[in-house]
Amino acid sequence: MSKKEDIMTATLDLIHEEGLQSVTFAKLFKRANVGSGTIYNYFASKEDLVNAVYKKARVHWGECLLQGYEPSASLYERFKRIQLNRFHFGINFPKEFMFIDTYSFSPYISIELRDMADTHNSSKVIEILIEEGQSQGMIKEMDSHLCSQLIHGIVAAILKGYYVQKYPLNDYQIQQIIEASWKAILV
Amino acid sequence: MSKKEDIMTATLDLIHEEGLQSVTFAKLFKRANVGSGTIYNYFASKEDLVNAVYKKARVHWGECLLQGYEPSASLYERFKRIQLNRFHFGINFPKEFMFIDTYSFSPYISIELRDMADTHNSSKVIEILIEEGQSQGMIKEMDSHLCSQLIHGIVAAILKGYYVQKYPLNDYQIQQIIEASWKAILV
Amino acid sequence: MSKKEDIMTATLDLIHEEGLQSVTFAKLFKRANVGSGTIYNYFASKEDLVNAVYKKARVHWGECLLQGYEPSASLYERFKRIQLNRFHFGINFPKEFMFIDTYSFSPYISIELRDMADTHNSSKVIEILIEEGQSQGMIKEMDSHLCSQLIHGIVAAILKGYYVQKYPLNDYQIQQIIEASWKAILV
Amino acid sequence: MSKKEDIMTATLDLIHEEGLQSVTFAKLFKRANVGSGTIYNYFASKEDLVNAVYKKARVHWGECLLQGYEPSASLYERFKRIQLNRFHFGINFPKEFMFIDTYSFSPYISIELRDMADTHNSSKVIEILIEEGQSQGMIKEMDSHLCSQLIHGIVAAILKGYYVQKYPLNDYQIQQIIEASWKAILV
């Protein structure tokens, strides 16, 4: 793994463990096993580094959301696939997920970067899915961003409770939540 | 308003504006209009202060959730009341809401405090509501914490999108979301 | 002596001993016997501190130049007085003198500050003296700034040689140089 | 031009533009268009580099001072030649001149190097010139180093005022100053 990747990985780990606030360079160098000046060969500043980690996580998230997505499948099948992918990402990459969730709406991530991610591929696919469902009369008429936020928010909330061990989260519960989110937006 | 309240208000304002990590005591003193030593008459440390602000916000949140709650009303009426109260709190106290949402699952807030708040009155009322609905066969069988998290998460997600102006949020949309959240948990 | 004065004195001492380049805060704190943060109660930055020390030295210089200056004395007496005062300042306050001389034309001192000092009292008095001598036909016709720079430059060069012990500098030599500088500008 | 010369030229340029203290190797490499390690093929350290640039400037200065110098010319002619050469050097090589003037008496340049330069050819020629003038009864009796410093100091002071555009400096003014410096040392 390259030094740059070492640094980004260490950054994400530390944010997850102690919060962005207490990610100091001293901890970072030790964790990433690089000299203290090395970061500046790759990132202009701490803020730049954090934004790069954020961006990478968002890109990864976008890719995962569309894994195994079949445009030709039925509306419900496609919906299920995306919701399932949300869960898989959250379960397999809790650090990425929590970082995105916690800091997306915080002043530390530049607004441009936060909004840029929304114009990416997966966001568009979901929007089209919703609009298709609405034109078919299956999904309730509402602002597509609102609807998109709704189906994301359900999964996110469930994952966060799972992380702090409020309840178990296995295939059965996941199925339940996906169905619940589907029913939530049906007419 | 007392000095202590001045300090707590200034803290919440600054966290909302710039994020917890950039709340320095220098900014705090200036904003709260107190001397730099004054804070230590009321709080042992910065961490203590932040946790106190968090606790106050959680207490306020708990109170608001139960406003106008009629234990004798129908299940759906009671459900609606709580969901509506969530929205009202989020709309009227965005700083409190975002602070709770952002930092509840972060390492800054002590686990004891986060979990303590969950054992408060409103949490119990909601749990009872869910279990009552399940025993009546109306609400789907699932872990009550999971269910609780689900109906909270829907509202939270919608509010966060609203804060960053992804979409408008008036009575009509609120009604839609409350109904959606109700349908999500019905059998 | 106040902390502020301690800091400024230590700064001037260190600049004299090791040059501006190697005045580090670590050395400064130790020498001034203050905590590392204390400087920032008085100066916004290192540059601010250095400029303050420069300004103080320039003000001191301006005051010394006019000591014992009798506006009613003869032209030559007044000229002698000022030249003598230059020497006295240079001999009694070598640190101030060298600091001014070395850094006045360096990029570290803001141009505004350097030029501001030139509009002060002593500069005006000298300018008037020169113009008076020129209108009396005693002093050669030339740009008054050039003439002013000339009589300053002679003393400055002699002082710098004296500092590095190229030659002794007692009352006799001083008299010689003052006379030489007088003859240099006569018609 | 060789890499070594590129580096030395860039060093002098940067010192002139921003002052010695803000000449960093990073800026130097960029300006000289060489890799960051290259400098160590030619100079042992930054201090070594700066002293080499200083030495080169002093050698250049010494050569220029004697340009067109006719040992057989009259005393005054020889004096004028040297003073004129001072001006020409200062006008044609302001970076070299200011570097020498600013740092000769500063702690960055080793004392050995500063004094070594004084034992060079031009210094000796000037000394002899002064002593010859004194034995002829034309030049006032004074320490020859003092006298040497005096005639240098006049030109240096005028040049420094010229650099910061206090006044113009054309042939007429130069002639005036040379005459003034001559009169300054006459008996």
Added chain:
DNA sequence: AATGAATGAGGGTTCATTCAT
């Protein structure tokens, strides 16, 4: 000889905290 990624000591500065008033 020439390079530039990597280094880490040390730079200026910030900031939570203390304490004399």
Added chain:
DNA sequence: CATGAATGAACCCTCATTCAT
């Protein structure tokens, strides 16, 4: 209680220097 000057550890970052290529 309230203050704010003073503190110094710790912060982010710079920079001269090294070394494998």
